[in-house]
Amino acid sequence: MKTGIDAIAFDVAKLHLPIKTLATARNIEPEKLEKGLGLLKMTLPDTHQDTVVFGANALTKLILDNNIKLDEIARIYVGTESGIDSSKPIGSYLISLIEQKFGENTLSECDVVDFTFACIGGVDAMQNCLDFVQLNPTKKAIVVASDFAKYDLNSTGEYTQGAGAVAMLISSNPRIITFENNWGVSTKGVFDFFKPYRTISKQEITGNADNDSWFDNLESEIEIHKDQPVFDGQYSNQCYMDRTREAYFSFKKLKNTSGTVYDSWKSIVMHLPYAFQGRRMLSEIHALDASTAVITGEENASEYQNKLKEISKSDDYKTFVSEKLQPAELASSLIGNLYTGSIFMGLLSTLAHFYDSKKEIADEKFGFLAYGSGSKSKVFEGTIQPEWKSAVSSVLLFETLEKSFEIDFETYEKLHKKEQKQSIQQPKNEWILDRIETEIPTLIGARYYKWVD
Numbered sequence: 001m002k003t004g005i006d007a008i009a010f011d012v013a014k015l016h017l018p019i020k021t022l023a024t025a026r027n028i029e030p031e032k033l034e035k036g037l038g039l040l041k042m043t044l045p046d047t048h049q050d051t052v053v054f055g056a057n058a059l060t061k062l063i064l065d066n067n068i069k070l071d072e073i074a075r076i077y078v079g080t081e082s083g084i085d086s087s088k089p090i091g092s093y094l095i096s097l098i099e100q101k102f103g104e105n106t107l108s109e110c111d112v113v114d115f116t117f118a119c120i121g122g123v124d125a126m127q128n129c130l131d132f133v134q135l136n137p138t139k140k141a142i143v144v145a146s147d148f149a150k151y152d153l154n155s156t157g158e159y160t161q162g163a164g165a166v167a168m169l170i171s172s173n174p175r176i177i178t179f180e181n182n183w184g185v186s187t188k189g190v191f192d193f194f195k196p197y198r199t200i201s202k203q204e205i206t207g208n209a210d211n212d213s214w215f216d217n218l219e220s221e222i223e224i225h226k227d228q229p230v231f232d233g234q235y236s237n238q239c240y241m242d243r244t245r246e247a248y249f250s251f252k253k254l255k256n257t258s259g260t261v262y263d264s265w266k267s268i269v270m271h272l273p274y275a276f277q278g279r280r281m282l283s284e285i286h287a288l289d290a291s292t293a294v295i296t297g298e299e300n301a302s303e304y305q306n307k308l309k310e311i312s313k314s315d316d317y318k319t320f321v322s323e324k325l326q327p328a329e330l331a332s333s334l335i336g337n338l339y340t341g342s343i344f345m346g347l348l349s350t351l352a353h354f355y356d357s358k359k360e361i362a363d364e365k366f367g368f369l370a371y372g373s374g375s376k377s378k379v380f381e382g383t384i385q386p387e388w389k390s391a392v393s394s395v396l397l398f399e400t401l402e403k404s405f406e407i408d409f410e411t412y413e414k415l416h417k418k419e420q421k422q423s424i425q426q427p428k429n430e431w432i433l434d435r436i437e438t439e440i441p442t443l444i445g446a447r448y449y450k451w452v453d
């Protein structure tokens with residue numbers, strides 16, 4: 001029995017800062033960001049938006065565009081690394097918002113949970129839902145991948161920021177893509193990128209050592225939460241390359257083939273923290289799995305790196321990139337990193353590209369290379385289904401991204417520092433964060449959302 005993605009919808013932050021504006025303000029050559037990393041815009045949440053809002057908007061679109069009957073949905077599994085609570089999952093918020101709009105108890109028998117493993121949590125949620133549908137072919141599941149990729153000002157991650165969500169209906173006999181049950185996996189516990197609990201000593205804040213209560217905090221250390229990660233950019237690239245290579249060859253072993261795996265893939269969809277990450281990282285796999293050996297593994301470290309550089313500049317590799325990788329990069333250049341949603345946005349970008357250019361891709365195989373810091377990679381493949389075009393015709397990806405609203409650098413910094421209190425754009429036909437409780441002791445921090453027509 002076939003299982004896979006039957007329908008897909010997205011919601012991306014509607015504000016953007018042109019990368020050129022950021023480059024100029026930060027004294028970086030714009031060509032480095034545009035031509036070196038493939039960045040054109042970075043999207044940013046408005047003051048009324050957060051991870052719940054993006055997830056709920058994508059989920060609402062998925063339900064409305066595809067006339068989904070909520071009593072058929074057995075589970076909604078969320079991939080996110082931008083949780084807003086250490087106990088209550090984003091999934092719990094999504095249930096209450098969808099019931100607010102579609103009727104009380106419409107999802108009361110639906111199983112929900114969040115999956116967190118940096119950018120790969122959405123793929124973990126999907127794999128789990130595929131297994132579930134395989135066991136329960138009459139049931140359907142929804143996967144929502146929602147995140148806000150926020151980095152410190154002036155950091156090397158700053159130009160890769162982005163925000164939004166992708167929602168997908170997982171079913172048997174799906175219209176868009178079916179997945180085979182071969183999952184190459186590579187895992188290693190590392191600190192390439194993470195969001196630790198951080199503390200500041202109360203003494204540093206108050207200037208005295210007596211540990212008096214400070215805003216009801218009795219502990220001598222004050223915990224702070226930051227959306228921005230602690231990370232080592234170049235090391236994270238190395239971990240990405242190592243895990244992806246290992247998962248790719250583990251996948252090849254599962255397929256029990258001696259042929260070049262990527263040759264059987266029409267398109268390759270990778271986790272893209274920025275548009276050109278895939279093309280910058282894949283030259284090694286391209287060489288190692290080539291039908292005629294280009295690198296032997298006998299080279300010393302610097303010879304090996306030089307050879308990879310040479311390969312990445314070769315005509316053969318450039319053709320490989322433009323044929324197999326570029327369609328997935330298109331949306332990423334206009335959005336930035338979506339963390340868990342990035343790989344699914346890459347799929348949507350590829351589908352929208354072939355749809356807009358009127359190319360038939362039914363029965364073609366797509367390869368997926370997922371990565372999450374911390375670190376884990378999963379490599380798997382899927383086959384595009386005959387009804388893919390009708391299933392994506394209402395998605396209007398590039399048309400929607402074109403309408404994004406440009407902001408200036410000053411507004412960007414105010415939003416980043418949370419100094420901007422008023423919405424930049426009036427919300428319409430979407431969820432908004434209405435308020436956060438500050439008074440009632442048993443509800444402190446509770447977040448309330450509402451739909452705006």
Ligand SMILES: CC(C)(COP(=O)([O-])OP(=O)([O-])OC[C@H]1O[C@@H](n2cnc3c(N)ncnc32)[C@H](O)[C@@H]1OP(=O)([O-])[O-])[C@@H](O)C(=O)NCCC(=O)NCCSC(=O)C[C@@](C)(O)CC(=O)[O-]
Pocket residue numbers: 029031032033035036037081117118119120156157160193231232233234236237240271272273274277280337339371372373
């Ligand atoms: C990714 C890095 C490290 C990049 O770091 P960087 O310092 O911005 O850039 P770089 O120096 O590594 O590379 C710039 C490229 O631009 C080129 N260049 C230079 N000047 C010019 C010019 N004038 N004209 C044209 N090209 C130019 C230059 O040659 C080079 O291209 P290459 O040849 O090496 O491919 C940085 O952006 C960063 O720290 N990002 C945050 C972390 C990150 O995204 N890591 C990626 C892997 S980890 C991951 O994907 C997981 C993640 C991050 O999504 C989190 C999760 O899992 O939750």
